[in-house]
Amino acid sequence: MNTTTITLQVEGMHCGSCGLLIDDTLEDVPGVSASATNARTGRTTVTLDPARVTPEQVIAAIGQAGNYTARWEQL
């Protein structure tokens, strides 16, 4: 399986539970193998199989988890 890692900036998190909820949600998305969210930095690092899921779908899933807005991290 080919995997890639993307980093997203997430707004709307106010505590550690938000990070857990986002990780919990993303790891249920087929094609996502791992997710690590840090509520303090507002950053989510997602390991995914690009053949099965797109970054846009990951962003949409984060929005579905709660009142969060995810976007590509500006480097």
Next chain:
Amino acid sequence: MGFRFAKGAVLVNLAAVLATGLFAGGVSCAAVQGGLLAGLVARQRPAPAPGTPGVPASTTSTAGRTPAGPANADAAPGSVRRRLVDDLVPVGGFLAGKLVSHTLLGAALGAVGAAVQLSVGLRTAAQIVAGVLIVVFGLAQLGVRGFRGITVTPPASWGRLVRGRARSQSVFAPAVLGLASVLIPCGVTLSVQALALTSGSPWAGAATMAVFVAGTAPLFTVLGYAVRKAATAWRGRLATATGLVVVAVGAYTLNGGLELAGSPLAASRVAEAAGLGPAPVTTFAPQDAPPVATDGGRQTVIVTARTGSYRPANLQIAAGIPTTLIVRAAGAEGCVRSFIIRDRQYILPVRGDTSIDLGTLTPGRLHYSCGMGMYTGALTIV
């Protein structure tokens, strides 16, 4: 010695804690944990057939996570009832687990606070720190600029542990997730924990946390779990209400610490400076206490302590003669029993006199307060 704050102060705080819980149940970490619970329940249930109402048409399997139940009422009536029960059981289990772990933590915090309260100075410092923390968390909850970015993140290992519980297939998983939720507090929960720390006893600490969790139950069940996605509009208002209550509780706690410290920033001193108080000087005591008496060159002053007050609030006495203050407890319950004057604590009986030798006084004002800084009074020496 551990002074046990009984009813008075604790009841005042519990009402504020209940209000905080009632609002916070629909927002903050309480609501977010509803998402974890919904995910757990969705994973444990057999997967519905494609096209079933309520199954999101996304690539996700459980990302919709609004559990079957009230939100998906387009199923047959019998199955709605069954699904309602199916939903209430895990919610009940989760809240029961959460209640147990938070109550135990509250008892532990109360016990630690009671031990710290051996010293008036430490108690004062602890109360001021707790008050400041609560205000800061309240401002963060309100989204005030400069405080907005303050987030509470528990150690990653604690987070992994909680997520592990959320992925369990055990029938007890919701209750265990509730138990584990104590590891992932947010600012609002930490504020209530700070209150438990300053509550004065393990019982009061346990009651503080238990009332908070019980208060979160109704809105958690409805907004945090059942109709999570539909509640966005409500969340903004609830977040504001929660933040306001938390800030008020924090300010009240902080003021208690400032009163204990005799700070000029304490509400009673600020009011005094603004010409709003304290109560007019009483040169003779009201009917519940005899007048200030001078006998054989010694002045005896009587202040009556009842639950929630010291009377007279401001008593005028004479300078230059040896003075004995008698604090007469007449059905005193709660923190008024911890009487603090000149940084020294006297534990009053529920009924009876406590005699305090004040020595020979010089003109000025001598302030006193209860052990939590909630009730204050002064002797004006002329």
